[in-house]
Amino acid sequence: MKPAKAALTGLLAIIAALAAGHLVAAFVGLSASPYLAVGNAAIDLTPSWLKDFAVSTFGTHDKLVLLIGMAVVLAGVGVAAGLVSRTTPTPGTVVAIVLGLVGVVAVLNRPDAGQLSVLAPLASLAAGVFVFRHLHKETEESETRRDFLVTAGLAAVAGIAGQVLGSRTDVEGSRQAIGELKPATPAPEVPINADFVGDGTPSFITSNKDFYRIDTALSVPRIRAEEWALRVHGMVERPTVLTFDEIRRRDLVEETVTLTCVSNEVGGPYISTAKFIGIKIGDVLREAGVKAGADQLFSTSDEGFTAGSPLDHVLERGLIAIGMNGEPLPAEHGFPARLVVPGLYGYVSATKWVTDLNVTTFAKEQGYWIPRGWATRAPIKTMSRIDRPKGLSKVQGRTVVAGTAWAQPKGVAKVEVRADGGPWQEAELGADVSDSTWRMWRIELDLKPGSHTVECRATDKSGYTQDQARLDPIPDGATGWHSISFTVG
Ligand SMILES: Nc1nc2c(c(=O)[nH]1)N[C@H]1C(S)=C(S)[C@@H](COP(=O)(O)O)O[C@H]1N2
Numbered sequence: 001m002k003p004a005k006a007a008l009t010g011l012l013a014i015i016a017a018l019a020a021g022h023l024v025a026a027f028v029g030l031s032a033s034p035y036l037a038v039g040n041a042a043i044d045l046t047p048s049w050l051k052d053f054a055v056s057t058f059g060t061h062d063k064l065v066l067l068i069g070m071a072v073v074l075a076g077v078g079v080a081a082g083l084v085s086r087t088t089p090t091p092g093t094v095v096a097i098v099l100g101l102v103g104v105v106a107v108l109n110r111p112d113a114g115q116l117s118v119l120a121p122l123a124s125l126a127a128g129v130f131v132f133r134h135l136h137k138e139t140e141e142s143e144t145r146r147d148f149l150v151t152a153g154l155a156a157v158a159g160i161a162g163q164v165l166g167s168r169t170d171v172e173g174s175r176q177a178i179g180e181l182k183p184a185t186p187a188p189e190v191p192i193n194a195d196f197v198g199d200g201t202p203s204f205i206t207s208n209k210d211f212y213r214i215d216t217a218l219s220v221p222r223i224r225a226e227e228w229a230l231r232v233h234g235m236v237e238r239p240t241v242l243t244f245d246e247i248r249r250r251d252l253v254e255e256t257v258t259l260t261c262v263s264n265e266v267g268g269p270y271i272s273t274a275k276f277i278g279i280k281i282g283d284v285l286r287e288a289g290v291k292a293g294a295d296q297l298f299s300t301s302d303e304g305f306t307a308g309s310p311l312d313h314v315l316e317r318g319l320i321a322i323g324m325n326g327e328p329l330p331a332e333h334g335f336p337a338r339l340v341v342p343g344l345y346g347y348v349s350a351t352k353w354v355t356d357l358n359v360t361t362f363a364k365e366q367g368y369w370i371p372r373g374w375a376t377r378a379p380i381k382t383m384s385r386i387d388r389p390k391g392l393s394k395v396q397g398r399t400v401v402a403g404t405a406w407a408q409p410k411g412v413a414k415v416e417v418r419a420d421g422g423p424w425q426e427a428e429l430g431a432d433v434s435d436s437t438w439r440m441w442r443i444e445l446d447l448k449p450g451s452h453t454v455e456c457r458a459t460d461k462s463g464y465t466q467d468q469a470r471l472d473p474i475p476d477g478a479t480g481w482h483s484i485s486f487t488v489g
């Protein structure tokens, strides 16, 4: 086969593969497009120095530069695959399969990928192999030219159709169009002595990427901000509907809040803290005029999850959040909007992808988890957790015990630690950021070589000390003192 034809065969196979995947992705979520998924994977895998370089060199065009760079590399691979397949189509076929599998892996690793998303890279794999082998056949020059033109035309149509259809549900595009969210009232700076990361506590603010995640949805709901609206109705004088733009045009507040999951075991990981940006639910409900007798705010999400919160608590503290740590909410954390209510476990308050607020009574409506055995009312329990030493670890030298404690919305007043059932000793506390957040602590213990067990307990600002009795998370949250056993070497 002539080199020019061989090169073009490889190039067209690549283009057809990408276009086919992009088209299928339009139906299963554009983030499943192998081209975009590989790009996103590249972004996630990029070391931060290179990311910083890219941003400082290309600014907000850094993503475009990446996509163009990928296109150039892929074109090169296609041409090379064609050229090494001049006598037999086998090498090019192998390249098409390998690239297809890279797409499969990239798509399966997307956090927002739905169950069907693997269909998109599989379509790419099939299209790549088929087109390559079809064009590779020795045919008359005129027939070759026709086949090449038809392939290029079909690929262009598929790619453009995928982009147009897919962007209807392109959440990332919608998120990015929102740009920076500037709160009129920013949260106070978190002081550097709020955590003891060096001693093993989590960082005070959890990054969006590391924020714990709990939801019942099989795939992340994909809602564009432009198409989203929040209905406010029920026992109110003036039912209303709020759009995303109406919310963001209001004076936005920013609050640092620790979210906590009721299903957290003693010592468990389902707790994280972010700076949430939004508006007060209380303002919205007071404008709507709450009628006498209502005692529950019943919130419903786009995909059907529901939560019922005590109305008085929500009027005082609840937020309709549209931002998290300076960005629009990530899709997994409820984009375009969610509820955040300091002091209540997530399952009775923190509805993500929220679309409906019904002011009602507890007698009338039950949230998603209530018929499944969980309590109707679930204020967060005063708790503490040891983060270091790790269980069964070996500690050399002095023993620093460090962890976190929480009692939203009361706030943490004291954390005590004891070793081997001895006397309680008061730990040093991190800066008191807010009663709606966790509080880090640390203490140095003088322990002899050998095995030891340490326990911790928190006291909140109401003077209540957390319960020793070990209770399971169901129905309204675990209790008990966290304990860790380790060896001093
Ligand atoms: N739509 C929806 N919202 C939801 C849930 C859910 O399953 N679906 N889970 C709730 C629970 S149990 C918790 S603990 C918090 C967790 O929020 P996160 O995933 O942003 O950490 O969201 C709450 N909001």
Ligand SMILES: [Mo]
Residues within 6 Å of the ligand: 214, 260, 261, 262, 263, 345, 346, 347
């Ligand atoms: Mo939860």
